[in-house]
Amino acid sequence: xxxxxxxxxxxxxxxxxxxxxxxxxxxxxxxxxxxxxxxxxxxxxxxxxxxxxxxxxxxxxxxxxxxxxxxxxxxxxxxxxxxxxxxxxxxxxxxxxxxxxxxxxxxxxxxxxxxxxxxxxxxxxxxxxxxxxxxxxxxxxxxxxxxxxxxxxxxxxxxxxxxxxxxxxxxxxxxxxxxxxxxxxxxxxxxxxxxxxxxxxxxxxxxxxxxxxxxxxxxxxxxxxxxxxxxxxxxxxxxxxxxxxxxxxxxxxxxxxxxxxxxxxxxxxxxxxxxxxxxxxxxxxxxxxxxxxxxxxxxxxxxxxxxxxxxxxxxxxxxxxxxxxxxxxxxxxxxxxxxxxxxxxxxxxxxxxxxxxxxxxxxxxxxxxxxxxxxxxxxxxxxxxxxxxxxxxxxxxxxxxxxxxxxxxxxxxxxxxxxxxxxxxxxxxxxxxxxxxxxxxxxxxxxxxxxxxxxxxxxxxxxxxxxxxxxxxxxxxxxxxxxxxxxxxxxxxxxxxxxxxxxxxxxxxxxxxxxxxxxxxxxxxxxxxxxxxxxxxxxxxxxxxxxxxxxxxxxxxxxxxxxxxxxxxxxxxxxxxxxxxxxxxxxxxxxxxxxxxx
Numbered sequence: 001x002x003x004x005x006x007x008x009x010x011x012x013x014x015x016x017x018x019x020x021x022x023x024x025x026x027x028x029x030x031x032x033x034x035x036x037x038x039x040x041x042x043x044x045x046x047x048x049x050x051x052x053x054x055x056x057x058x059x060x061x062x063x064x065x066x067x068x069x070x071x072x073x074x075x076x077x078x079x080x081x082x083x084x085x086x087x088x089x090x091x092x093x094x095x096x097x098x099x100x101x102x103x104x105x106x107x108x109x110x111x112x113x114x115x116x117x118x119x120x121x122x123x124x125x126x127x128x129x130x131x132x133x134x135x136x137x138x139x140x141x142x143x144x145x146x147x148x149x150x151x152x153x154x155x156x157x158x159x160x161x162x163x164x165x166x167x168x169x170x171x172x173x174x175x176x177x178x179x180x181x182x183x184x185x186x187x188x189x190x191x192x193x194x195x196x197x198x199x200x201x202x203x204x205x206x207x208x209x210x211x212x213x214x215x216x217x218x219x220x221x222x223x224x225x226x227x228x229x230x231x232x233x234x235x236x237x238x239x240x241x242x243x244x245x246x247x248x249x250x251x252x253x254x255x256x257x258x259x260x261x262x263x264x265x266x267x268x269x270x271x272x273x274x275x276x277x278x279x280x281x282x283x284x285x286x287x288x289x290x291x292x293x294x295x296x297x298x299x300x301x302x303x304x305x306x307x308x309x310x311x312x313x314x315x316x317x318x319x320x321x322x323x324x325x326x327x328x329x330x331x332x333x334x335x336x337x338x339x340x341x342x343x344x345x346x347x348x349x350x351x352x353x354x355x356x357x358x359x360x361x362x363x364x365x366x367x368x369x370x371x372x373x374x375x376x377x378x379x380x381x382x383x384x385x386x387x388x389x390x391x392x393x394x395x396x397x398x399x400x401x402x403x404x405x406x407x408x409x410x411x412x413x414x415x416x417x418x419x420x421x422x423x424x425x426x427x428x429x430x431x432x433x434x435x436x437x438x439x440x441x442x443x444x445x446x447x448x449x450x451x452x453x454x455x456x457x458x459x460x461x462x463x464x465x466x467x468x469x470x471x472x473x474x475x476x477x478x479x480x481x482x483x484x485x486x487x488x489x490x491x492x493x494x495x496x497x498x499x500x501x502x503x504x505x506x507x508x509x510x511x512x513x514x515x516x517x518x519x520x521x522x523x524x525x526x527x528x529x530x531x532x533x534x535x536x537x538x539x540x541x542x543x544x545x546x547x548x549x550x551x552x553x554x555x556x557x558x559x560x561x562x563x564x565x566x567x568x569x570x571x572x573x574x575x576x577x578x579x580x581x582x583x584x585x586x587x588x589x590x591x592x593x594x595x596x597x598x
Contacts, residue, residue: 003104003125004033008040011075011097017065018094020076020083025101025110026315028077030118031264034310041072044313047086052396057090059560107131109140115177115318119266120148141183148174153187162188162196170205173270178203178318200366210366237277239359241477244281246289250274254292258299265311265374268300269321272351272372272591279588280352283469297569300587304377308585309554311374312393320373320594323384326503327391327411331418333499334450342451342498344431344489345388347381348459348582350507354593356473360480361487369596375506377552378530378564379582379589381459385505389427389452390414398559402532404429411452420450428453436488443496451498455486462508465580469510472580490597504592508582511572517548517565528572529583533563548573550585 001009007027011019021028028034028044037044043060047053057074064071076090083096101110105124108131113124124130127147135143145151149168156162169176176184185198201208238245257263257271275296278289316325317332330341349357351372376384376394382402383394390397390410400406408427415425426448431439432455443451457479458472465471480486493500511529519531519542533539536555543551543565552564566584567573582589 003121004030004036006104007033007099008036008042010099010103011037011042012040014095014097016093016095017071018061018074018076018090019097020078020086020091020094021097021099022079022081022083023077023099024079024081025099025114026079027099027101027104027118028075029313029315030121031266031307031310031314032262033118034313035307037075038310042075043072044075044077046313046315047076047078047080048315049392052392054087055396060556107134108143109135109137111137111179112140112144115179116144117174117177117266119264120174123147138183141180144180145184148172153184156188159196166196166201166208169202170208173267175205176202204369206370207366239277239280239355241359243284244277244286246277246281250277251289251292254278254296258295263299263303265307265314265321268303268591269372269374273355273370275587276351276355276372276591280356283352283356283473285470296587301569301585304585304590305550305553308374308377309557312557319369319371322374322387323376323503323505323592324387324391324393325373326388326501326594327414330450330501331391331415334418337499340449340451340496340498342493342500343388343453344500344502345385345452345454346458346486346502346504347385347454347456348462348506348508349504349592350588351591351593352588353458353472353476353507354504354595357476357480357486358595360477361490363490363597367598369598371594371596372591373503373594375504375590375592377554377557377585377590378527378532378566379506379584380527380530381505383558385454386410388503388505394558395556398561401559401562407454415450424449426451426453431455431489432457432485436485436492439489440492440496451493457485458504462580462582466578468578468580494597500595500597502593502595502597506582507588507590507592508580509570509584509586509588510578511567511570511581512578513574513576514548514567514571515575516573517542527583528574528579528581529567529589531565531573533565534561536563539563539565 011021034044045053045056061071061074076086076094078086080086083091101113104121105113124144124147129143129147131143142153145153149165149172151165151168153165156165181199181202184202188198196211201211237247237250254271254274257267260267278296279293281289282293311322314321316328320326320329326343330343334341376387382404385404386397386400386407387394389407391414394401397406397410407429411427412422412425416422424446426443426446428439428442431453458476461472461475461479465475490500517531533542539551543549548565549568549571550566552566555563558564569586572579572581
């Protein structure tokens with residue numbers, strides 16, 4: 001029996017329809033566990049955002065109970081040990097349960113496992129060398145290193161051994177927890193001196209590749225060693241203005257990924273930059289990878305239609321997974337650092353476009369973090385961009401689901417709830433129509449601590465790209481080289497000591513028109529890749545036998561009375577022969593960048 005099934009059985013033993021569970025280590029946030037609970041008609045609702053919790057609790061559960069309607073079993077998850085910090089009306093009708101890492105991993109030091117990716121837990125528990133007696137922190141850490149990465153820190157006696165250890169850490173998608181990085185760096189630095197900044201290169205695969213690239217330029221021998229390790233990590237891909245060269249390791253790893261039996265959202269996020277390079281290669285005319293992008297789309301569509309909704313239950317730490325997590329993550333960092341932040345939303349920027357665009361920026365990339373997150377469905381501005389600035393799931397803004405007019409208020413409301421002086425919170429739409437100098441004067445006049453802004457140039461280019469993705473890339477290159485607005489903005493913000501977060505609300509995909517559904521006045525909103533109806537009955541009357549597209553199955557993530565009809569892969573609800581659009585669930589639309597410039 002797996003650890004996940006044991007937790008499911010533990011929860012199912014309770015008799016009441018509400019179970020409040022203290023889960024300080026976040027075991028209930030594992031995607032596969034959430035899917036298992038879903039199969040048992042058990043819904044997990046985390047008590048983190050009181051407003052979101054109360055909204056879902058009242059509409060999906062309490063009101064239905066009052067009307068004697070059936071509902072799934074509700075699990076209210078909290079990180080608190082004292083469950084009485086939750087609302088009394090919830091706790092009073094619930095079984096109270098406590099879930100600890102010690103219940104799952106006897107004999108191991110919990111501090112070693114805390115913040116470790118839960119996808120690693122199966123390997124640890126299934127190890128034939130799982131300890132039969134209690135281990136110290138150090139012994140637990142050595143056991144985890146041997147089990148997950150097949151390395152023994154005690155046997156690192158040369159630089160080649162150290163390179164092998166770092167490679168094995170980064171060759172998995174699991175990474176190391178901050179605690180293990182600190183322990184391992186201290187241990188290895190105590191054995192012998194190395195010029196490799198262990199705490200940095202163990203934290204990030206990208207930083208390790210950057211270090212190797214710098215290291216390999218010192219002499220021919222180091223160049224051979226560095227090139228060898230870069231290639232093994234799939235870091236030998238090359239991105240240029242007119243072509244992308246994909247290394248053998250990247251191609252092979254994606255093919256292996258697509259044949260895995262089980263995939264979770266974090267798997268897609270971890271592989272996003274590799275896939276983005278494949279898409280970019282096809283945009284620039286390399287048809288060799290077209291079959292691979294088709295396979296990515298097929299597998300991704302299948303995953304989204306079955307598991308996408310579970311992403312909303314994941315935490316915003318240690319890094320964001322969805323776009324609404326971004327301000328929550330910034331808030332966490334702000335409380336630690338007490339410094340200035342600027343959030344720059346490049347509306348419509350897809351992940352492949354970001355990795356093309358970034359080659360025109362003069363940045364110290366070893367001082368940046370680059371991640372991927374998922375946009376909200378439907379992938380339209382009024383839904384996904386509003387989620388970014390509000391820090392909430394789309395269900396929470398029922399009154400403004402079809403407009404972006406409330407973004408400034410949502411941005412300021414979020415920071416007011418964090419205890420910030422609103423005079424020092426700034427929001428600016430269409431910021432790319434201003435000169436950078438004028439925008440900086442606006443920031444300086446308020447001595448702003450938290451800046452949020454939107455640039456619409458990329459989305460405007462996409463909506464006018466009659467010749468497809470290659471035209472967008474050509475226009476982006478011209479915008480970056482001739483105008484240089486983004487470079488100027490970043491430089492000006494850095495001069496004012498802002499940490500900068502660049503992200504997007506959605507991407508877009510090449511499409512061909514299939515005609516317009518006969519909606520008449522039935523559709524509440526009309527788009528090229530999505531049409532939204534006010535009831536499931538109205539949507540069904542138009543989309544009989546799914547003739548027009550996909551009925552979005554997760555309407556509970558959206559406000560009541562919001563039922564999207566989504567276009568299929570590379571189709572649009574128009575009559576144009578070809579173009580570029582967004583609103584549905586393709587990989588290109590949902591996977592967007594998050595770039596942190598420290």
